[in-house]
Amino acid sequence: MSEHTTNTAAVRLRPPAHRVSRRAIGYWTAMASISWIVVIGILTAIVVTSDDPPAFLTVALVVACVVGPLHLIVMPQWRYRVHRWEVTGEAVYTQSGWLKQEWRIAPISRIQTVDIERDPGEQLFRLAKITVTTASAAGPLRISGLAHDRALELADELTKTTQAARGDAT
Template sequence: MSWARKAPIGHAWGVSEHTTSTALQLRPPAHRVSRRAIGYWTVTASILWIILIGVQTLIVVTSDDAPSFLTVTLVLSCVLGPLHLIVMPQWRYRVHRWEVTGEAVYTQSGWLKQEWRIAPVSRIQTVDIERDPFEQLFGLAKITVTTASAAGPLRISGLAHDRALALADELTKTTQAVRGDAT
């Protein structure tokens, strides 16, 4: 399976004009998220590592008799933290993909645990855009597509904000044009 395939020519905001059979097939989505997502994932993960290493350091330094396991976990955190910050964002960028066709929304996400999802457009109930403070700082947004599926909503994280707005608008128009009760 090739991960380097080109995005199909289609709508400028990611809606592809694929010819598909009546059965939707799970396949790698065509579009990557914004490259700015790498920085976003790095910053949000580094905050957690800084807090963890800071608390461990504070306990080891201020304790008269720090437990030896805490010194070991501090050393491990100092090794694993930077390694995680180097590997995880790049890996996630290579995995996270999305695509919208006239028939379905395709998503692929994760890094250690990866998830592929497909939702027929006729099953879409709502389309939401979210931006946490760090996403705003990086000019990113995430789209949540709620369907009638028991598996829960599909999420496309790491989109450029303007692309997310246009994609949400396009999904809304496509959903309204498709007959069905979204259940």
């Protein structure tokens, strides 16, 4: 058995140890709020300006006014409890989602690139996301909701670890 096969066999899927930044709760709430404001605003404008609005639009507005706030209360907290990450000398572990949850693992020897991204909302909340690209057909691993400083440290750590790892990342 080759060394690469042995290292990969020793790595197993398990819950990652670290949570994302608590500021991610505010970020997720703000991003979802924008969507709900748009939906409720459009429905309200149609219902208020129509002489005889269809009943389904009025029902949709009422439902949006109930479901929207519930979503804003539940989703960010739930995501915070689920989203986790960990980097060891052997692998990168991620767990994400809230309704549909995903656990991923990438052996260090399979990592090809490490990228840091920050959209305007993440910049406002001092957050960043790391994308770890591997040779996997399942696509890259993403760690969202990291404090920006921690993301920089993690990218540096991953770069050093992958350079030291044996293997061809394919």
